[in-house]
Amino acid sequence: MKPKRTILSVDDNEQSLSYRKIMLETRGYRVATYGRGEEALERFRQGGIDLVVTDMTMPGLDGPHLISAIKNLSPAILISSKVRAYDHDSQADVFLARGMYAPADLLERIRLLLVRKRGPKRMQQRSGQLPPQFGAA
Secondary structure: OOOOOEEEEEOOOHHHHHHHHHHHHOOOOEEEEEOOHHHHHHHHHOOOOOEEEEEOOOOOOOHHHHHHHHOOOOOEEEEEOOHHHOOOOOOOOEEEEOOOOOHHHHHHHHHHHHHHHHOOOOOOOOOOOOOOOOOOO
């Protein structure tokens, strides 16, 4: 059984946070939820986070600043209802407009980012198994 991936979900809207947590947990992910960017950053620094999904506008440390702090260590998805206010210089891997995407879209983006983070699968030979010999008589 492959290990569960851990997603850090950050949003000051409790309803959005709860919905996202249920959706991700039913798909086999571990989910750590936080309502403030500062708390989420502290949890991220403890390790074990594979991907971050964050709201753009929050009191204190907002989504773009949270992503800037973790960007070299984890892929990130930024979600916002303010499409026009989207910061094009954001370091998020994916930007989704709240209410403008289907849950399946979010799940597919998460899957693709986690595959990209993991890297391509390597072909492994079983121990003791030799490659086939061609042209041997």
